[in-house]
Amino acid sequence: MAGIELLSDQGFRVDGRKANELRRIQCRLGVFTQADGSAYIEQGNTKILAAVYGPHEIRGSRSKALHDKVLVNCQYSMATFSTGERKRRPRGDRKSKEMTMHLQQTFDAAILTSLYPRSQIDIFVEVLQSDGGNYCASVNAATLALIDAGIPLKDYVCACSASFVNDKPIMDISYLEESSGGAELIVATLPKSEQIVFLEMNSRLHEDNLSHVLDMAVKGCKDIHDVLDQAVREHVGEVAAISGLE
Amino acid sequence: MVDVQLSDAEKTYIIHGAQDNLREDGRGCEDYRHLEIETSVVSTTSGSAKIRLANTEILVGVKVELGETSPENPDKGRIEFFVDCSANATPEFEGRGGEDLANEISNMLARAYDCPSCLDMRKLCVVEGKKCWIVYVDVLLLECGGSLFDASSIAVKAALYNTSIPRLTVTHDEGHTELELSDDPYDVQRLDVYNSPCIVTLSKIGHSHVVDASQKEEACCLARLMLAVTDKGCVTAMKKEGSGSFDVSSIEDMLETGKKVGQSLNKSLMEVLVSEDRNMKKKYMTGYLR
Amino acid sequence: MAAPSVCVPGQRLCGKDSNVQPGRGTYERNGFIYASLTGCLMTEKGEDMTLVEVVRSTETTLVPSVDCLVTARVTNVNPRFCKCNIIKVGSKPLTDSFRGMIRKEDVRSTEKDKVEMYKCFRPGDIVIARVISLGDAQSYLLTTAENELGVVLATSEEGVTMVPVSWCKMRCPKTLNDEFRKVAKVQPSFIEQCDT
């Protein structure tokens, strides 16, 4: 895209970050009382709320029940005012349906599903403000909410995006960088075991560069893991202190 | 709405409590629960507000868009309400589950704002008969803890207060009209919400009535009277809800209470909004991280 | 008979005391008896009390209730239960059918574990059954575990109405084939008695 230099000669991006720098992450666990688990995350200007209900009895038709594992049910919806242009409806469009499916697949792989056969876990994600990396932030928020709900996971699921600009991979891209037409690689990993649970790439990227970009994204996931881990430890510590454990 | 199961004994306890002006959480019949308001929370909107009324949490985003005027009202802008019940609040709202409730809330809000003195729609007209501002008020329900109508109306008023509409200059040039947007992002038009209504819901419990019913109280209330009350002490919309009925004389008492509570609610809300507006620069953190 | 007085819902009929009792089509509130139906006011004088009733000339609202006899048409049979449509409550036909269900263990009162549903009911059979509970949101629970309850009308594979030969068999008059059914021992007096 002409006009905007996504990566300056000095190695700074439009928002002042370096190529391998994440946006500021702020998060909180347990924002709601009614949900079994909930979390809020801000990655730069992307703000996401996630709530987890369950495991509980299958809601709706019983035929959805799986006899050997839990049914992971997701819903991704975006507030009508979350984007620059007003959305007509919060969900039900193709993009949010796709996102719902991706989230479902991701967490099906990360939750210890065999522990709760014939039950259901709901993960509801609500985008309050969107500025690129919605999937990544949703995954991170949902992970925190699942942890808050006390649902056994193989590991944290951390997601990060990356792109390739001026022969250099860049990490955690914003909406501006997303929409500039470059390649976008999204990856969700289990950082400890270094397993990839979800990978998606849009647009064109030379084969040789793929590994660099992927490395950058995986590195981002690890960085995110550190931030999330710290938040979780702090939260658990607080809760323990309040309830008189220790 | 989220169901709360109550035993008969619990119901009797609440009903007797309401009679003696002492409710299960220690409030009197005309007291609201703790209310927190924050404005300017979402940067993609022209105005936004988040309110937390005990367990009820509502986020309102206002977006203004330039559109065509309607043929019936060529000299006025428009306001449109949309309510979304997020599944975060309860799994029952998943998919289209919350639509009925959402419609009810948005209809009530639309009716409450459907009178000339609430918001001056003529100020939103840009070119008469052609262009006007359309104000989209989107209400997002994040957690349900009772009094959704009251909380939504408060949040809407706060968000409208917070709304800034870019100033446009209109130049007429040989039959063409040109619109020019001001370069200064601070050169904005604010909405006058001084006379916008707040909804007060009076729930009839036993023979008495309470404001701001909690979920437990809602479970033992058969009929509710909703009043959209303005600062001047006028009603802009009224509605009875629920499967019960009211005695003719009890309606008069409820109106009395509604007026009193509604006016003081409006007053304290405006105070908070004005003071928050002044302290805007000091505050930098928003959302859930304070 | 003199012209009956017609009353409408909400009309106050009389005061209620120990010898005046509210009957069908009425309700009691604050010591008075009010009409809850549109119809003719009837008073029934008993030994030591009077029953006040509002009677409609046409059928009143009719829904199956626990312990009443119903006539149902079997729609669906599987090894655990059979589904049917309730078409009559007592002797009064319904305008809209209600769904009912007869579970395997409610077919007969003896040897419940040996019941084979296909040997008891077939789709299309007309069954007299008793309502045992309102069941779930879907259907009423019915039982045929009485001698007088069960299949009263059934057609054979040939499409001919069969005649009962024993409590568990019916015979086709055309082919003389026997088919298994849980047959009701139809006793008009019994059914009439249950209606009241």
Add this chain to the structure above:
Amino acid sequence: MPTDTRRITGPESSVSPYSFCKIQEPQPLFNSQDLRKDGRKCDQVRPIFLKTGVVSKAQGSAYLEQDGTKVICAVYGPRAVIKKEEFSMKGQLRCDFKYTTFSCKYRRQYQQDNEEKDYSVQLLEALEPAVLLHKFPKAQVNIYVTVLQNDGSALAASITCSSVALCDAGIEMYDLVTGCSTRLAGDRLLLDPCKHEEYSSKEHSEVNNGSVTVGLMPSLNQISAVTSSGEIQFEHLKKAINKCSEICVQLYPVCQQSLSKSVKENIKENT
């Protein structure tokens, strides 16, 4: 407003014919003799025609006419609940309020719009307290109200009409529900307003400009529905509610007469 997407709409640049309509200047609601446009006094209600048993298929039905406002209502049931819903020991009422497409000045859509949905709910909540719901557990009664022609006070007329239809169907009720609406203009009350007298936000006028509709159970003296729009002061609101309730009480004998007439006719036919 939801529109039917399967219908072919005009080209994108098309303009609705209504935009060429002349905008009517708001006319004064009453003249110097305090008479309204149709010659009524302020507190005069239009004559009511009410007939039961107009839909032969339905269990109960009623037709109500108040000059230009014509409402027909059919009641079906109690019948089995078709939709998958939770078990309830109480019966359920379902209300469907619909304007016919040709009933108003502007053409209505086939699908229920927001106003109609809102009215359906209000109608339901007006009737619910009057019906003995425990008499038909886990069954439902469907009430279909169709406004054939709308000349104001449609909701009030629907309330009266549907409660009479429920009676005709033989659904047990604590009481009838009668409806009445009024338009407030300054300190005046215009009872039973016509379409052009009903409140709309277009007019700029002093406070106390609005409409109130009340549904009352006359013999129990309980208000089962009350709704208002427009800006009204509390004192005037009270006055309006009381006046409406008075009229509602007066409507009771009208319904009674119509119902007993139908019962007597029925008896005649049967004997």
